[in-house]
Amino acid sequence: xxxxxxxxxxxxxxxxxxxxxxxxxxxxxxxxxxxxxxxxxxxxxxxxxxxxxxxxxxxxxxxxxxxxxxxxxxxxxxxxxxxxxxxxxxxxxxxxxxxxxxxxxxxxxxxxxxxxxxxx
Amino acid sequence: xxxxxxxxxxxxxxxxxxxxxxxxxxxxxxxxxxxxxxxxxxxxxxxxxxxxxxxxxxxxxxxxxxxxxxxxxxxxxxxxxxxxxxxxxxxxxxxxxxxxxxxxx
Numbered sequence: 001x002x003x004x005x006x007x008x009x010x011x012x013x014x015x016x017x018x019x020x021x022x023x024x025x026x027x028x029x030x031x032x033x034x035x036x037x038x039x040x041x042x043x044x045x046x047x048x049x050x051x052x053x054x055x056x057x058x059x060x061x062x063x064x065x066x067x068x069x070x071x072x073x074x075x076x077x078x079x080x081x082x083x084x085x086x087x088x089x090x091x092x093x094x095x096x097x098x099x100x101x102x103x104x105x106x107x108x109x110x111x112x113x114x115x116x117x118x119x120x
Numbered sequence: 121x122x123x124x125x126x127x128x129x130x131x132x133x134x135x136x137x138x139x140x141x142x143x144x145x146x147x148x149x150x151x152x153x154x155x156x157x158x159x160x161x162x163x164x165x166x167x168x169x170x171x172x173x174x175x176x177x178x179x180x181x182x183x184x185x186x187x188x189x190x191x192x193x194x195x196x197x198x199x200x201x202x203x204x205x206x207x208x209x210x211x212x213x214x215x216x217x218x219x220x221x222x223x224x225x
Contacts, residue, residue, distance in 0.1 A: 045155075045163065045206050047215040061214045095162055104169045105210040106153040110162035 002027050002109045004096045009114030016086050016118070022079040022096030022111055030054070030074040033099035035107065036081050038092035038116075046092075049081065050099060064090075086118045121145050121209050125218030132223060136197045140221045142190040142207035151211035154183055154192045157204045166205075167192060197223070 008020040020036070035050040049070040050059045058070050069082040079096055096111040122145040132138050142152065150170035155163035165174045167183035170190055180195045194201055202225050207218040 044220040045157075045208075045217040047208075047217065050213075050215070059213045100168075104172065105151055106165060106168035107208070108165055108168075108174075110164075113162055 002098065004098065004109055004111035006094065006096050006111045006114040009094065009116045011117045011119065012086055013120050014086060014088055014118055017082070017084045018086065018116060020081040020083065020094055020096075020114060020116070024077045024079065024096075024098070027098070029072075029077040033101050034072060034079045035097045035099050036070065036079075037095045037097055037107070037110075038090075039095070039113075040089075040092040043092075048094070051079070083116070086116075088118050090116060091118045092116060121148060121212055121216055123207055123209055123216050123218040125207055125221055127221060128219060129222040129224060131225070132197055132202075133225070134197055134199060138194050138197060138223065140192045140205055140207075142185075142192070142218050144188045144190075144209055144211075147187050148209045148211035150186050151209055152183075152185070152190050153208045153210065154181075155206045155208065156201075157206065158200075159203070163206065194223075 003025045005023045012018050036048040038048050039045050051070045055072050067085045071080045093113040093115050095113045097107040098109040100108045124143045126141050152170045154167040157163040166177050166181050171183045182193050184191050202223050205221045
């Protein structure tokens with residue numbers, strides 16, 4: 001069974017940095033786009049970023065451009081989200097997702113999420 | 121692309137047929153998925169490409185539509201269906217979700 005396990009969340013002050021990781025298993029990681037989706041407490045879902053299979057292209061929601069960086073290490077089956085200049089509005093559960101692309105397009109597998117709290 | 125999901129909440133009973141709609145601000149063909157989210161859990165894929173049922177999802181769930189107007193229908197609500205639902209467009213970046221629908225008893 002496909003597994004995505006996030007880590008790295010926690011409490012950080014505004015302006016600080018945090019690096020999230022997602023460990024993938026039970027599928028050929030290098031064959032898939034991957035991404036991050038977040039959900040603020042009590043709110044809806046928001047797509048954050050995607051990365052191409054080889055890491056050669058990345059995509060971001062406007063609100064995180066220039067502050068967040070998505071990356072991957074295919075040798076270690078790992079996805080990352082470097083979050084800098086964090087704001088209180090970045091407080092959310094962050095989910096790692098596998099992005100199925102081809103004839104059909106959808107996020108088919110999600111991790112359990114990791115909570116990021118930005119507060120002084 | 122903005123996705124307007126309606127209603128934002130609805131009340132229904134076990135056995136009811138319910139329909140949730142998602143309207144896109146521009147043509148997204150069939151690049152739309154539906155997700156179910158239970159409290160404290162990650163979302164679960166129900167429908168992709170507007171009308172394809174994900175493997176393992178009960179047949180009481182169905183999706184339809186193309187272009188700008190889409191619907192998720194639950195033919196006979198079961199107790200475990202009283203949770204949140206979201207649509208997602210994957211036609212263009214930035215990918216966007218609808219605001220969500222809470223289905224209450």
